[in-house]
Amino acid sequence: MTWSSSISRTAPSAVAAxxxxxxxxxxxxxxxxFFDLTAEIATFAKEARAIxxxxxxxxxxxxxxxTIQENADPSVLADLTTALDRLAxxxxxxxxxxxxxxxxxxxxxxxxxxxxxxxxxxxxxLMLGTWQGIYLIEHRRxxxxxxxxxxxxxxxxxx
Numbered sequence: 001m002t003w004s005s006s007i008s009r010t011a012p013s014a015v016a017a018x019x020x021x022x023x024x025x026x027x028x029x030x031x032x033x034f035f036d037l038t039a040e041i042a043t044f045a046k047e048a049r050a051i052x053x054x055x056x057x058x059x060x061x062x063x064x065x066x067t068i069q070e071n072a073d074p075s076v077l078a079d080l081t082t083a084l085d086r087l088a089x090x091x092x093x094x095x096x097x098x099x100x101x102x103x104x105x106x107x108x109x110x111x112x113x114x115x116x117x118x119x120x121x122x123x124x125x126l127m128l129g130t131w132q133g134i135y136l137i138e139h140r141r142x143x144x145x146x147x148x149x150x151x152x153x154x155x156x157x158x159x
Contacts, residue, residue, distance in 0.1 A: 013052065013122075019156045021048035025148040029064070029138035032102075034077045037148070038133045041119070042126055044150050050121045053154010057134070058116040060147045063106035064138050065113035071133030084109045084139075106139030113137060121154060 023044055027035055037057075045055055059066050070076040087108070094104035117134065120127040128134070136146060 015052045015155045017053060017153050017155065019048075019053075019158060020151060020153045021050070021156070022149065022151045025150050027136050027146045027148060029136070029144050029146060031141050031143055032081070032138055034067075034069070034081070034135045034137055036071065036133050037136055038071065038128070041134050041150065045121055045124075045126055045152060048152040049156040049158050050152045051124050051155045051157055053121050053152055055119045055121060055126065056116060056149075056151045056153070057119075058149045058151075059136065060149065061144075062110055063103060063140050064136060064144065064146050065110040065115060066117050066148070067113050067135050067137055068117060068119075068128070068132050069135055070131050072131045077135075084112065084137075087112060100141075102139070102141045109137070109139045121152065 025037070025040060025044075027037070029035055041055060041057065057066055069080065085105075088105035090101045090105050092105070094101075096104045096107070119134070136148065138144060138146065
């Protein structure tokens with residue numbers, strides 16, 4: 001069976017990546033949960049004077065992760081936390097428990113999510129959808145200082 005659809009796209013644009021701008025973002029978490037980085041990443045792109053290219057984020061940890069998720073209804077983040085807890089519960093008799101009962105589940109949750117993200121930049125704007133936000137997910141119960149490397153590669157108005 002064939003379904004009809006309507007597809008359109010903008011004309012391709014091509015630029016030579018003439019700049020790489022980097023920074024390390026330190027996020028002090030208060031324990032398990034989602035921490036919204038969207039405004040900070042938008043500020044970074046503005047300070048980098050990004051025009052067209054890509055912002056890459058990379059978290060330097062194995063028990064915290066990154067995601068792009070809905071930013072309108074907080075119950076989405078609560079439900080995602082519940083889902084991750086069901087997939088990697090603390091009481092699963094993990095072999096690795098030297099750092100506490102929440103450590104191995106945190107590693108599993110990181111494996112199921114992401115340690116890096118890429119966000120396109122066009123005409124100086126992060127190309128996130130209307131309801132998309134960039135989040136650091138802390139998988140450990142205790143507060144931590146998490147480092148996220150943020151890098152823009154593309155063209156800037158610095159030329």
